[in-house]
Amino acid sequence: MKKFLLLCCCVLILSGCGIKANYVSVINKDKSMDISIIMAYDDEFIETMLSFESGSEGDVEYTEEQKWQFIDENVSEENYESEGFVKERYEEGEYKGYSYTKRIDNIDTLTGISEKYDIFETGENTESKMFTKEGNKYIANIEYKTNDEVESGESYNLDLDFKYIVTLPNKPISHNATSVSEDGKTLTWDLSNNATTSIEYEFSFKNNMILYLIIGGAVGICAIGAVVILITNMKKNKNKDNFSDMNGEKPAQPVQPAQPVQPTQPAQPVQPVQSAQPVQPTQPVQPTQPVQPTQPVQPAQSVEDLMNSMPKDN
Numbered sequence: 001m002k003k004f005l006l007l008c009c010c011v012l013i014l015s016g017c018g019i020k021a022n023y024v025s026v027i028n029k030d031k032s033m034d035i036s037i038i039m040a041y042d043d044e045f046i047e048t049m050l051s052f053e054s055g056s057e058g059d060v061e062y063t064e065e066q067k068w069q070f071i072d073e074n075v076s077e078e079n080y081e082s083e084g085f086v087k088e089r090y091e092e093g094e095y096k097g098y099s100y101t102k103r104i105d106n107i108d109t110l111t112g113i114s115e116k117y118d119i120f121e122t123g124e125n126t127e128s129k130m131f132t133k134e135g136n137k138y139i140a141n142i143e144y145k146t147n148d149e150v151e152s153g154e155s156y157n158l159d160l161d162f163k164y165i166v167t168l169p170n171k172p173i174s175h176n177a178t179s180v181s182e183d184g185k186t187l188t189w190d191l192s193n194n195a196t197t198s199i200e201y202e203f204s205f206k207n208n209m210i211l212y213l214i215i216g217g218a219v220g221i222c223a224i225g226a227v228v229i230l231i232t233n234m235k236k237n238k239n240k241d242n243f244s245d246m247n248g249e250k251p252a253q254p255v256q257p258a259q260p261v262q263p264t265q266p267a268q269p270v271q272p273v274q275s276a277q278p279v280q281p282t283q284p285v286q287p288t289q290p291v292q293p294t295q296p297v298q299p300a301q302s303v304e305d306l307m308n309s310m311p312k313d314n
Helices: 002-009 043-054 064-074 078-082 209-246 303-309
Strands: 018-027 033-042 086-092 095-104 131-134 137-140 159-167 186-190 201-204
Touching: 018 043, 018 095, 033 043, 033 086, 043 064, 064 095
Parallel strands: 018 159
Antiparallel strands: 018 033, 033 095, 086 095, 131 137, 137 201, 159 186
């Protein structure tokens, strides 16, 4: 790793060249741990260094074989391989380099009291421990160091990508990470600007499910209690109503909600009064005719007179 960082120092006069050094670890729930260390340069960096070495001027096309030969000479870390890391070519976008991976069966083998563990000196601090332990809690014992020249790389407009990334089995108890994933389990420290040199986080393998069960149980008990109280009150009210019916008392009728007041119709405009018709003069009363005197009633004729008055047959 020192060789990799020293080479970075040689190109501080360059602008825009990309250098990547990422330390990625995944801590599993069974206490196993997967470590991956990535070291790579972008094509611009590699081509610039090849031009320096060859003394060529102007644009020169370099083959992929020439680029990988440069990487083999300047990125390959024998110390990592001696510590059991598996070396593989790493290529992503314009970056080329190597990744070194290793499986740790139990992180307790990396736990103890010691000096700080430098993540980019893996092959040289075999006596250092990555974690200390307090009860069920694991505490990171990690730091990050670079040369002064590399620390000033940002002022020379180098595109530095130095990160420490860890994925935990549960959400951390505490940490000073630069950023956190949405699920809260993956922590990232951006070491490019050297604002942070101490990597701090605490975690536990103890699942929070027990706590969730306790809380859920308490909530369930409260809910059941509320239902029991509600049913009891309903039964009491029902018994009270039955008792009132037996004594001839009718339960009070629930008050009907008042009907909403209908809006009044606007008053009709008053029709203008028709002017009175002039009174017609009355006709003069005709004088009544004098009553005619009645004729005297003739006395009735006797039967004999009637017989004599009738004509006789000859």
